[in-house]
Amino acid sequence: MAPPPASPWSLRSWTAPSALGPYSLRFFSVLWDISYVHPAVASSKNLRNATTAPVKASTTAAMGLKKIIESIQVPCSNTKYGCSMKTSYYERAGHETKCRYAPCFCPDSGCSFSASTGLLQEHFSTEHHWPFTKCKYGWCFYADVKEGVHVISSEDEQLFLRIIASEPFGCVISVFCVQPHDTEPKSRCAVTFSFWKNNSYHSQSSEFQAPSTTLSDSIPRDRFLFILPRFYIDEDSRICVTMKKDSGFQHEKTDTLGADCYSSLFSPKGK
Structure with missing residues (x-):
């Protein structure tokens, strides 16, 4: 059959x-x-x-x-x-709607490059030569106070951009989380700045959520999250930056290292 x-x-x-x-x-x-x-x-x-x-x-x-x-x-x-x-x-x-390979975009006005965040990070370094820092959540690092873009990558490969723009009154600092889908912020950024010169001392700090963006419309211009007065900025100025997951602050690591940041920032230059 x-x-x-x-x-x-x-x-x-x-x-x-x-x-x-x-x-x-x-x-x-x-x-x-x-x-x-x-x-x-x-x-x-x-x-x-x-x-x-x-x-x-x-x-x-x-x-x-x-x-x-x-x-x-x-x-x-x-x-x-x-x-x-x-x-x-x-x-x-x-x-x-959830694909992690969905494209993000280069914010440079003369560049049309788009790719996943991993390739975009490589593009920032090789094509635009923007400074890059690999960071660990809850641990601080120093960055120069200079106008432009600073690329930050966390331990879980999350991509961030720190933007410094010059204004007549000083400079404004923004930090964005670059990811393929605009979602509620899941990361935070703590910034500390200190100035000590000729017996004049100034210190300020702030902690804020890092807004999410695909950079499809370039860098958002209306989200300045940290302002430095021009009077306290010179060519050697630096800020202390700490990236955190929004679920909470890693006290056991950051408190100790944060004290080192404060002590070095508060010390007179040259010491």
Whole structure:
């Protein structure tokens, strides 16, 4: 006896070929939702007398078409940025709203580069030569008070940008969390500045959330989070920066190291 014919719906996994674009898949999607109606049942006059066989057939065809659509695997639209995920057509939108490979953008006005945050960080260093610091949450590091962009990468590969802009009254400092989806801030930044010169002393500190951005509209210009008066800024000025997870401050590490930051910042220059 010959083996039974293989079911046309016994597909395990299809990968959508390049020729099968989103419009083709949408066409199949429309077909999925359309039920076949026999001409005999199209007329309301004949509805009671119509056989149910065409309805059963149309249901079987629709279920088969559904299985085909669900079997087609489509790549994430962020494939060119490094994502290797493939999902069903109907799951792709949900995946892409959370895909960590979704692009962020170079904020330089003359640059159109976009990529995942890992590649973007490399671009900042190799193409724009912006200073870079690898940091650990809860541990402080020093940075010069100079106008421009400073790239910061945390221990979990989160990308931050610290921006210093010059203003007539001094300079303003902003810190942004660069990530592919604008979400509620999950990181904080603590900044400390001290000045001691000719028996004149000034100190200020602040802690604030680092707003999330994709940089799609360049660097936000309305989020200045730390202001330094021009009177206290000179060519050797530095700030002490500590990145933190928003879940809380790592007291056991930062308190000790923070004391070192304060003691060195508060000491007269040259000592």
